[in-house]
Amino acid sequence: MFLARRIAAAIESIEGGTVSVGALDVTLYRDDLRLRPTRALEPTAIPTDGIDDKVVVLIDDVLFSGRTVRSALDALNDIGRPRAVQLAALVDRGHRELPIRADYVGKNLPTALAEQVRVRLVEFDDFDEVTIEGGAR
Numbered sequence: 001m002f003l004a005r006r007i008a009a010a011i012e013s014i015e016g017g018t019v020s021v022g023a024l025d026v027t028l029y030r031d032d033l034r035l036r037p038t039r040a041l042e043p044t045a046i047p048t049d050g051i052d053d054k055v056v057v058l059i060d061d062v063l064f065s066g067r068t069v070r071s072a073l074d075a076l077n078d079i080g081r082p083r084a085v086q087l088a089a090l091v092d093r094g095h096r097e098l099p100i101r102a103d104y105v106g107k108n109l110p111t112a113l114a115e116q117v118r119v120r121l122v123e124f125d126d127f128d129e130v131t132i133e134g135g136a137r
Contacts, residue, residue: 002123003090004059020047024058026071044075051080057104061119063089066100091130093117111135 001023008019025042058072069087076085088104093111107130111117115135122128 002121003061007057007059007088020049020054022046022051024072024075026068026075029071029074031067031071044079046079051076051082053081053083055084055086056082057086057088060087060089060102061091062117063087063092063100063102063105064095064117066096066098069100070098090119091117 001021004021004023008021011019023043023045025044027041056076058069058076060069063069073085076082086103087100089102090106092102092105092108094108095111095113109117109130109132111132112135116133118129118131118133120127120129120131
């Protein structure tokens with residue numbers, strides 16, 4: 001949600017007007033629920049004017065397999081019918097398992113499959129940082 005708020009603020013400062021921001025919990029839409037430990041559900045908060053006939057931009061910190069984005073698309077379909085759905089990713093690390101691509105990418109960052117990309121944001125971690133961790137050294 002922090003990235004979405006930052007992007008919305010940047011768009012508002014350039015374009016004027018207001019950009020609605022929401023939050024979407026995709027936990028129950030994931031295809032790996034049986035494989036991972038259960039995690040607490042987060043609230044889904046959709047702007048009061050809904051998403052019907054709107055352009056919705058999904059924001060992802062790290063685009064990897066595409067499975068989280070697929071889950072988000074399934075969740076959106078249960079909420080309404082947007083005019084269009086676009087995807088913005090801070091980091092695209094490749095290794096897609098589904099035919100999903102970002103419309104907007106902050107940084108393409110090729111990684112080894114065994115590596116992980118960690119994103120830290122000032123709103124949560126007191127500083128901004130993207131690091132690659134793990135893998136063969």
